[in-house]
Amino acid sequence: MKPPRFEYHAPATVDEAVALLVRYGGEAKLLAGGQSLMPLLNFRLSRPAALVDLNRVADLAGIREDGGIVRIGAMTRQRALEFSDVVRRRLPLLAEATRLVGHLPIRSRGTIGGSLAHADPAAEDPAVLTALEGVVVTRSPRGERVLAARELFETYLTTSLAPDEILVEVRLPAMDPRARSAFEEFSRRHGDFAIVGIAAVIVGEGRRCTMARLATAGAGPVPIRLRAAEEILETAGLEDRAIEAAARRAAELVEPDSDIHASADYRRHLTRVLTERAVRRALARPGGP
């Protein structure tokens, strides 16, 4: 199949892009990496009047560290994240999760902003934003907004972004140098979207856990933090029994749906198994005293 007819614009600045979105009053679509939007156009599941291509907006791409915050431009390719030194050192969870996104040729084009704006519940980047308590910065004719993950993601493939609003930057606090992390997911084939994925970040010494962060992908309509499970680790420590209890609690906290890929029960089961694996694999890592 081929895309339907549309008007095409490739603005050079965010301001021009916002103005174009306003001009088309909700009938235009932003084009980032195209790895989700182009298939929808090719299948004619999406028929926008216009495409506003962000690929020529030079200052939307880039990774820089700024006072303990890693600032990532929305148009930064997933491939750039994968090979970025700053990401490897300061956001090892993002580095690991990124390698699970599709395949290298998909990551050559796909962007972090596109992944977050697309809000596929099984995508890795939204889970990482959730686990690391990051924010996204947006621009619209009404100015700038800063949104946390739970304010951005509303439900399946739906965010709180307005039709004339552009996600311009992702801000992730650099991880604690003592933190150990892992991203565990299950998919039927490498490169497929996960059926369920779990991001885990643990700060602790010996058996003591001072901070645990657990976030989901694919276990419900939006990624969520598994706060009650984190608390088990933070209070009961990093013993086997506590890890098992936290994993059981994780499975109670999610509200998955059934679809052609997996039943709700199976996703709940995966949530337990993958939480346990993610925590154990994080703890097996060097780093941290």
Next chain:
Amino acid sequence: MSEPVTVRFKVNGTAREGRCEPRKLLVDFLREDLGLTGTHAGCEHGICGACTVIVNGEAARSCLMLAVQADGAEITTVEGLATDGKLHPLQEAFREHHGLQCGFCTPGMLMTALDFLRVNPDPTEAEIREAVSAVLCRCTGYQGIVRAVEAAATGWAAPNWPRSP
């Protein structure tokens, strides 16, 4: 503007140009407008990888890019691999190790493997399997492809490979 636009880029080292609607996919532009039919169109939604080409040094699906987006880019397609009638070492390895049967996936497989070996010149077998899973092959069962990429990596004193592509 949904009217035709002029698209100019370099393919396999040669400057080319054409006019097409903005909705024209890069894969169709290469095949129909430039006559470079080596790049194959399979699923047209990013899954099969047959259409993979190198855009500014990185492998990408040409069915998920508009031709107009490639304006100003440097592109390498499978036609750019052989030089003076001599197969590229990677192609040689595919022939030697039965890395193809019907050949439909082969252009995408070669461009994917080329990009992969550039970022990972000394891969493990598991890494090769992961890399070539980016392209669907319905004939070979992948065994020959994995062996071909392995052989290419071993025989590949990287600097001896043609610098471009």
